[in-house]
Amino acid sequence: MRYGLDSPLIGLLLVCMAACPSVASDPVNIPGAQRFLKSYPDADANQDGVLTSEENRAYAAPIAIEALGGNYTYHQVMVPMRDSVSLATGVFVPSTASANDSKHSTVLCRTAYGIWAAALFDAKKFANQNLVFVCQDLRGDGQSEGKNTANLYSFDNEINDGYDTIDWITQQSWSNGKVGMTGQSGHGFAAYMAYLAKHPGLVACDTNISGGNAHLYWTFHNGVKREMYYRWLAQRNVPISLWPKPGVEEFDREAYQQTIDQAADGNHTAFIARTGWYDIFSQSAIDYFQNFAQHGNVFVRIDPSGHGQMAGKPFPHRIVADEWTLPSLVRALDDPRTVKAKQSFLVYYLMGDTADSTAPGNEYRITHSWPVPNTATPYYMTADGRLDTSKPTTRHASRSFQYDPRDPVPSAGGDVFIHHGVGPLDQRVLKDRKDVLRFISATLSEPLEVTGKILADLYVSSDVPDTTFTAKLIDIYPDGYEAIIRDSIIMGRFNEGFDRQVPMQTDHIYHLKMDMWSTAIVLNRGHRIGVHISSSNSPKYEVHPNTFKPVDSFDLSPVATNTIHLSAQYPSHIVLPVVKRP
Helix, strand or coil: CCCCCCCCCHHHHHHHHHHHHCCCCCCCCCCHHHHHHHHCCCHCCCCCCCCCHHHHHHHHHHHHHHHCCCEEEEEEEEEECCCEEEEEEEEEEEHHHHHHHCCCCEEEEEECCCCHHHHHHHHHHHHHCCCEEEEEECCCCCCCCCCCCCCCCCCCCHHHHHHHHHHHCCEEEEEEEEEEEEEHHCCCHHHHHHHHCCCCCCEEEEEEECCHHHHHHHHHHHEEEEEEHHHHHHHCCCCCCCCCEECCCCCCHHHHHHHHHHHHHHCCCCCEEEEEECCCCHHHHHHHHHHHHHCEEEEEEEEEEEECCEEECCCCCCCHHHHHHHHCCCHHHCCCHEEEECCEEEEEEEECCCCCCCCCCEEEEEECCCCCCCCCEEEEECCCCCCECCCCCCCCCEEEEEEECCCCCCCEEEECHHHHHHHCEEEHHHHCCCEEEEECCCCCCCCCCEHHHHHEEEEEECCCCCEEEEEEEECCCCCCCCCEEEEEEEHHHCCCCCCCCCCCCCCCCCCEEEEEEEEEECCCCCCEEEEEECCCHHHCCCCCCCCCCCCCCCCCCCCCEEEECCCCCCCCCCEEEECCCC
């Protein structure tokens, strides 16, 4: 039987991870089950054509045990949390533990995709390591209790649930008191949150293309719904409605910062994260490094990759130097001193021109602090469509466009979700749209290295009480290819900050500051810098109905006239963190 990524079993698992909820204990028809049963007809024990969770467990448990290297026993228990909610927990214990009362380190995966998704996807990573492997349904998922107690919009409950689960593990007869957490994508956010709990038994968290706080990295971006997340929830059978719109959510940034500050104080857990510049959660790993690297042991690697198969111009593959390799979770559990003795580091791929093999960039760099030294360099947008490093001097200048919610700008690459074309896609597919304003710099005479957070600083007005504004940063190749680097969005209602929602007045100009997250790229000589301004990017972000109050359809949505101001008094610009090159 095959267990590679091309096997039918793992193929089903990946389908379920992307598109189905964890399986309840009642008989249910699991999405993808027919394809699974075609390859493994014996899994359907009673041959009724329906794969139940019990049948799935009976068939999958031996496979997971074999993936771990054999000689394991499996049992499932309900582990109580501090609020009396119990979570379904699968435990794989080396047979030697019961035979000679030996103690073992534990790898824990708390998952939103079901115990067996975690077991089959992650178990093979820890084969023949003599570790206890524990996988657990999050509260409200699968066979766990608490369906109305999980906070899907902050994940804050995962801090306490992670702590309580680790506490339970360390009290078991087979535990040596050392726990490591692992998880990729939807398996990983519980590890991000558990790091904040500071349990003394948690040696390390090892995550891959995942993120922490839901509001900041999953559900919203600059206060605007990331509609992809809500579609993901719906695919997991979470009762979610895409209406009414616009969606808003209260988020206490001060309280979150207090949580971060408390977690940084005396946190002895190592944090290990892999992400990509086009991953939907990339900023989460960077923020954890920035918040915790000086206080603990944080190790991050950022590749030229995304959350799914990359499209567009591929970046050349490079090997990371041995001394820059991220610490091993298994080794950390074996000897925690191997990570505690290391200085925090962030290894990042500096992207570059993919068409010129002699161009600078396309190499890995390492830093022990973030951001790296840079100069915040504004590029001003002009009425004639240029990007200029000189601040405008004109008294009156602006550009306007019509935004119709019934005809949103389609998402084209960037840090989108799995099925929507991830990476540096060509933005020329949008060249005929009248609702996209384009600004282009002069041809670069020398390479320009940009590493750090990108900011869009816009002065805007509109004839509707609320709308959205979008910005894209683009690398324009000599042949005309327009590779997206970063993009962002913001609602006009946040013109006084994210803690207040204020309608826009027709005769007023508002100042909006847009966080576009971070990148690292060398724009080669002969290239040009592009900026696109519009008001939609669908399905990545929720399409705004041009109303302040929520509505249930676009039927009565007005077509907005949205304006970007470009004068000396209102100098709309984008800020690039320019790094001095040798």
